[in-house]
Amino acid sequence: MPELPRMSQSDSPATDFSFALLSEFVRLGVRHVVLCPGSRSQALALAAAELERVGALRLHVRIDERGAAFLGLGFAIETGFPALVVTTSGTAVANLHPAVLEAHHSGVPLVLLTADRPAELRGIRSNQTTAQPGLFGDAVRLCEDVPAPQGGDAESEAATDLAHLALAFATGLATLDPGPVHLNLALREPLSAAVTLDAARAVPAMLAEAVVADGMAFRAPAVCVGERDDRVASVLPIGHGPRTIVVAGHGAGAEAEATARAGGWPLLAEVSSGAHFGPNLVVAYRGLLGDADFGARVERAIVFGHPTLSREVPALLQRDGVETVVVSPTGDEWFNPGHRAQAFARRIDVLPLPRRSIEEEREARTWLGRWVTSSRNLVDAGLPEVSPFVPTRLGLDGKPELSAQREYVRTELAALRTPVTRRMLVDAVWRASWPHDRLVFGASRLIRDADRVVPGKRILAHANRGLAGIDGTVATALGIAIGSQAPGRADAAPSARGTTRVLLGDLTFLHDAGSLLLGAGESRPRIQLVVGNDGGGTIFDALEVAGTAPRAALDRVLYTPQAVDLAALAAAYGWEYALAETRGELDDALTSPPPSPSILEVPLPR
Ligand SMILES: Cc1ncc(C[n+]2csc(CCOP(=O)(O)OP(=O)(O)O)c2C)c(N)n1
Ligand SMILES: [Mg+2]
Numbered sequence: 001m002p003e004l005p006r007m008s009q010s011d012s013p014a015t016d017f018s019f020a021l022l023s024e025f026v027r028l029g030v031r032h033v034v035l036c037p038g039s040r041s042q043a044l045a046l047a048a049a050e051l052e053r054v055g056a057l058r059l060h061v062r063i064d065e066r067g068a069a070f071l072g073l074g075f076a077i078e079t080g081f082p083a084l085v086v087t088t089s090g091t092a093v094a095n096l097h098p099a100v101l102e103a104h105h106s107g108v109p110l111v112l113l114t115a116d117r118p119a120e121l122r123g124i125r126s127n128q129t130t131a132q133p134g135l136f137g138d139a140v141r142l143c144e145d146v147p148a149p150q151g152g153d154a155e156s157e158a159a160t161d162l163a164h165l166a167l168a169f170a171t172g173l174a175t176l177d178p179g180p181v182h183l184n185l186a187l188r189e190p191l192s193a194a195v196t197l198d199a200a201r202a203v204p205a206m207l208a209e210a211v212v213a214d215g216m217a218f219r220a221p222a223v224c225v226g227e228r229d230d231r232v233a234s235v236l237p238i239g240h241g242p243r244t245i246v247v248a249g250h251g252a253g254a255e256a257e258a259t260a261r262a263g264g265w266p267l268l269a270e271v272s273s274g275a276h277f278g279p280n281l282v283v284a285y286r287g288l289l290g291d292a293d294f295g296a297r298v299e300r301a302i303v304f305g306h307p308t309l310s311r312e313v314p315a316l317l318q319r320d321g322v323e324t325v326v327v328s329p330t331g332d333e334w335f336n337p338g339h340r341a342q343a344f345a346r347r348i349d350v351l352p353l354p355r356r357s358i359e360e361e362r363e364a365r366t367w368l369g370r371w372v373t374s375s376r377n378l379v380d381a382g383l384p385e386v387s388p389f390v391p392t393r394l395g396l397d398g399k400p401e402l403s404a405q406r407e408y409v410r411t412e413l414a415a416l417r418t419p420v421t422r423r424m425l426v427d428a429v430w431r432a433s434w435p436h437d438r439l440v441f442g443a444s445r446l447i448r449d450a451d452r453v454v455p456g457k458r459i460l461a462h463a464n465r466g467l468a469g470i471d472g473t474v475a476t477a478l479g480i481a482i483g484s485q486a487p488g489r490a491d492a493a494p495s496a497r498g499t500t501r502v503l504l505g506d507l508t509f510l511h512d513a514g515s516l517l518l519g520a521g522e523s524r525p526r527i528q529l530v531v532g533n534d535g536g537g538t539i540f541d542a543l544e545v546a547g548t549a550p551r552a553a554l555d556r557v558l559y560t561p562q563a564v565d566l567a568a569l570a571a572a573y574g575w576e577y578a579l580a581e582t583r584g585e586l587d588d589a590l591t592s593p594p595p596s597p598s599i600l601e602v603p604l605p606r
Contacts, residue, residue: 038088069099070472074479106466252305416584442504
C-alpha cells in the first residue's frame with residue numbers, strides 16, 4: 001500500500017497525534033470528514049484541512065453539530081463506509097446524539113471524534129467541560145476515552161491502533177453489528193502547531209483507489225464478539241412449504257426480491273426497502289393483508305430489513321398460525337413483534353423445488369398471481385385523477401378527426417393545469433427518479449403515500465427509518481448527494497451525473513433548515529428538496545384522537561401550523577427556489593432540476 005509521508009514531530013503532541021490518527025483513517029479508506037469549529041479540537045481540524053489540501057480526503061465544514069452528524073450518516077449510507085465527524089467539547093458533543101441514535105438503530109457506521117479536556121481539567125467546573133465519555137450509552141458500539149497525548153513515537157502507534165479499532169467496530173467487522181463509535185480525545189495545551197505536508201508525496205498515496213476498494217483491510221481487534229445469540233442460524237435452508245409471503249422492510253436490499261422470486265412468493269416490499277421492484281411485487285399490501293382471502297390465509301412470512309410503515313405487517317406476524325422467519329445479515333436486535341418469531345438467520349437458502357403434484361403447483365402459482373393482480377387492481381382503482389383522453393374517432397384518412405384532436409389537446413392541457421395532489425406528487429417524484437439518481441424520503445405522510453402506490457422500479461431510495469425522526473433529513477440527503485456525486489468515486493458511477501431528490505413535509509424541512517447553510521468553499525451538489533407544504537403536520541389528522549379532541553387544541557399542539565416564507569428562506573441561504581402548483585409545473589421542475597441546490601415548494605391541501 002502506498003505510504004503517506006511520515007510526520008516529523010511538531011511542537012504540539014495534540015497535532016502529532018491528530019495527524020497520525022487521521023492519516024491512518026485515510027489509509028484505511030475513510031474519504032469524508034465532517035468538521036465543526038471549536039478551540040479544543042483545533043489540532044484535528046487543522047490536520048484535516050492540511051490532509052484535504054494535499055488531496056487525501058474531502059472535508060465538509062458545518063457550524064451545527066446536529067446537522068454535521070446527519071451529514072456523516074448520509075455519507076455512510078451512500079458509500080457504505082464510515083465518515084468521521086469531528087467536534088469540540090461540551091454541548092457540541094450532545095448535539096451529535098440524534099444522528100447517533102439513528103445510526104445505532106439503522107446499523108449505519110459512523111465515527112465520532114470529540115475533543116475533551118485532559119483529566120486534570122475535568123470535574124472542577126472548567127469551561128465547556130462535561131462528562132463526555134459514555135454520553136451515548138448503549139447506542140455506540142465502542143467508546144474510548146483517550147488520555148491526552150504527551151509526545152513520542154508510541155503515541156503515533158497508539159493512534160494507528162485506535163483507527164483500526166474504531167473502524168473494526170463501526171463497520172461491524174468485529175461484531176457483525178455496524179454502528180456508531182465514539183472516540184473521546186483529551187487534548188492538552190499547546191492545542192496545535194503549524195504543519196505542512198509534502199503534497200507531491202501525499203496525493204498519489206491518498207488517492208489510491210485500491211485503498212477504498214480494500215477498505216476492510218484494517219486489523220480486527222482482539223475482542224471479537226462475533227455471533228452472540230445461538231438462536232441465530234448463519235444459513236437457514238427454507239423449503240417451499242406453506243403459503244408464504246416475503247416482507248421487505250427498510251434496508252432489506254435486493255436479496256429480499258431474489259428470495260421472493262426463487263420461492264415464487266408474493267413480495268411485500270416497502271418503498272425504501274431496496275426491494276421495491278420485480279415481478280412478485282405487491283404494492284397494495286396493506287389493503288390485502290387485512291383481507292380474508294389474502295392476509296388471513298398467510299401461513300409463513302419471511303422478513304428482511306426493518307418494516308416500519310404499516311400496522312398491518314406487525315399485526316400479521318402476531319397472528320396465530322403464522323410462522324415468522326427473520327433474516328438479517330448484521331445487527332444485534334431482531335425485528336420480532338409480539339416476540340412471536342420462530343427463527344432468526346443471517347441468510348436463507350431457498351431449497352430447489354421438490355417434485356410437486358399438479359394441484360400443488362397450480363395452487364402455488366395461483367397464490368402468487370392473485371396477490372400481484374389484486375394489488376395492481378387496487379392501485380389502479382385509486383388512479384383516477386387524470387385519465388388521458390384517447391382519440392378514437394378516425395376521419396376518412398384514418399387519422400383522428402380534428403374535433404377529436406382538439407378534445408385531446410384540451411384534456412391534456414386541463415390535466416397539466418390540475419392542482420397537485422399527494423398521490424400525484426409521490427408518483428411524479430418516483431417517475432422522475434432513475435438509477436443514477438438518489439431519492440430520499442422524510443418521515444411522515446408522504447413516504448406512506450408513496451409506499452401505497454408507486455410501482456416497482458429499481459432505484460436507490462433512502463429514508464431514516466432507524467427511529468423515523470423528522471430531524472436531520474436535509475443533512476442526511478446532502479451527505480447522500482455529495483457522496484454519490486463525488487468525483488473519483490471508486491465505481492466511476494454514472495451517479496456523478498445524477499440528482500438527489502428529497503421528498504419531505506414542511507415541518508420536516510423546517511426542522512433541519514439550519515442544514516441549508518453551505519459555507520464558502522463547501523460542496524453544492526445537485527439536490528432538489530421537494531417540500532410538500534400543507535402548513536403543518538397533517539399526519540396527525542389521521543389519528544383517532546382527531547375525531548374527539550377540540551379542533552383548536554389539536555391544531556395548536558399537533559398540527560402546529562406554520563406560514564414560513566419558503567422562497568425567502570431559500571433566498572437567505574442561497575438555494576434556488578421554485579413553486580409548483582399544477583401537474584405540468586411539477587413535472588417540468590422535477591425533470592429539469594437546477595444544477596445547484598434547490599427547493600421546490602409544492603402546496604398541498606390539508
Ligand atoms: C425529531 C422528531 N420529532 C417529532 C416527531 C413526531 N412527528 C412525526 S411526523 C411529524 C409532523 C411532520 O410534519 P410534516 O413534515 O409537515 O409532514 P406531513 O405529515 O404534514 O406530510 C412529527 C412532529 C418525529 N418523528 N421526530
Ligand atoms: Mg406538513
